[in-house]
Amino acid sequence: MDKELTYGSDYKYIPATSVGSGIGIQVLPDVFSHTIQIVNICFIGHPEKEEFVLVDAGMPESAEMIISAAEEHYGPGAKPSCILLTHGHFDHVGAIIELINHWKVPVYAHQTEIPYLTNKMSYPEPDPTVEGGMIAKMSPLFPNEPINLGDHVQALPADGKVPNLPEWRWIHTPGHTPGHVSFFRDTDKALIAGDAFVTVKQESLYKVLTQEQEISGPPRYLTPDWDSAWQSVKTLESLKPSAAITGHGLPMTGEELSKNLEMLARDFDKIAIPDYGKFTDKYKNH
Numbered sequence: 001m002d003k004e005l006t007y008g009s010d011y012k013y014i015p016a017t018s019v020g021s022g023i024g025i026q027v028l029p030d031v032f033s034h035t036i037q038i039v040n041i042c043f044i045g046h047p048e049k050e051e052f053v054l055v056d057a058g059m060p061e062s063a064e065m066i067i068s069a070a071e072e073h074y075g076p077g078a079k080p081s082c083i084l085l086t087h088g089h090f091d092h093v094g095a096i097i098e099l100i101n102h103w104k105v106p107v108y109a110h111q112t113e114i115p116y117l118t119n120k121m122s123y124p125e126p127d128p129t130v131e132g133g134m135i136a137k138m139s140p141l142f143p144n145e146p147i148n149l150g151d152h153v154q155a156l157p158a159d160g161k162v163p164n165l166p167e168w169r170w171i172h173t174p175g176h177t178p179g180h181v182s183f184f185r186d187t188d189k190a191l192i193a194g195d196a197f198v199t200v201k202q203e204s205l206y207k208v209l210t211q212e213q214e215i216s217g218p219p220r221y222l223t224p225d226w227d228s229a230w231q232s233v234k235t236l237e238s239l240k241p242s243a244a245i246t247g248h249g250l251p252m253t254g255e256e257l258s259k260n261l262e263m264l265a266r267d268f269d270k271i272a273i274p275d276y277g278k279f280t281d282k283y284k285n286h
């Protein structure tokens, strides 16, 4: 293993799962969502062209699962041309080092997210006191120390273009993290939203387990900037996406998506922002 690449000292397997774990869903002819325990990764690329990109890198110790999912869709020995990160939380970079070592491909993230991926900055500690459920309560167990990808991670091009995906552009959607991005394709309005919003109540162990669909803001225990998070949901809603793959929960499409996203953008203070919690007191207790 490349010595330059290190996970944080608190990196570990997290024993949380859902009924969707291990299951892949073809959302569009060239867009596949695949659930790793409680988080989704996404493959973009037509299987017959054997060229594809991976978005996000799953949970700790999930590299084998991700590699076999890639080979299932794109054939034995298939490897992506690059890995795109929506943000650097542990459940989106859990297998990144093994994947870099196995595939030897570049990784891209927003410029503002790179300090968190190169051991220069730490995300705020998760908030177990936030309104929500059991996942929020267990969030202090989650790895939070920064990983170091050294110069294996590069900034996304400043002009909004996405490496290896000419039809797509990235959109800065901060709030959940400062350098959070979503990926959007104008031709069919496909959206990969990361944790800018999700389709499951990610704080609730029961709802995560059952994957009951319900539009939600970003996971509450790890979202420090609710003003930006709301603005980001408004930005995504204004694109009128036709299909959304979110970091957590099942893909949402069509009218169900437009109706729910409109509601979330309008009533974000009621639906998304928790009534209490260390990141929200300034919004609700004044």
Ligand SMILES: [Zn+2]
Pocket: 087, 089, 176, 195, 219, 222
């Ligand atoms: Zn996150």
Ligand SMILES: [Zn+2]
Pocket: 039, 089, 091, 092, 195, 219, 247, 248
């Ligand atoms: Zn997440």
